[in-house]
Amino acid sequence: MTEQNWTSRLAELGIELPPVAAPVAAYVPAVRTGDHVYTSGQLPFVDGKLELTGKVGGTVTAEDAKAAARIAALNALAAVDALVGLDNVVRIVKVVGFVASADGFTGQPGVVNGASEFLGEVFGDAGVHARSAVGVAELPLAAPVEVELIAEVR
Secondary structure, eight states, X not given: OOOOOHHHHHHHTTOOOOOOOOOSSSSOSEEEETTEEEEOOBXXXXXXXXXXXXXXXXTBOHHHHHHHHHHHHHHHHHHHHHHHOGGGEEEEEEEXXXXXXXXTOOOHHHHHHXXXXXXXXXXXXXXXXXXXXXXXXXXXXXXXXXXXXXXXXX
């Protein structure tokens, strides 16, 4: 496997990793076991606060939620970077996206595409992953989306 410089790739894209979001309960942002890092669910915090709250298909549009999923995925990468260094990522293995959904909203896959497409931009073929997109009644702090990921690392 060739080593990648994902930090440089982010810079090429004009993206800066944010500080790791402080946990809102009793957990850590990421854990390494063997060759994998598992992140805790990440909310779309920007500068320490949620700029968007509510249910998708209700007060939040699917397009806005898709953008929030991208931010949550960026926050997940920040957690990976803080634990092992982003340049040690071999590939993204799995993404799980949770979407706070209004009654009748069934567009969860499109919302979670915000995270998946972002990871593809950053990692190219190494960003292709397995995925689940799950509709839920509520998320912490009334966030519209939450994203977690599993990364293979060296």
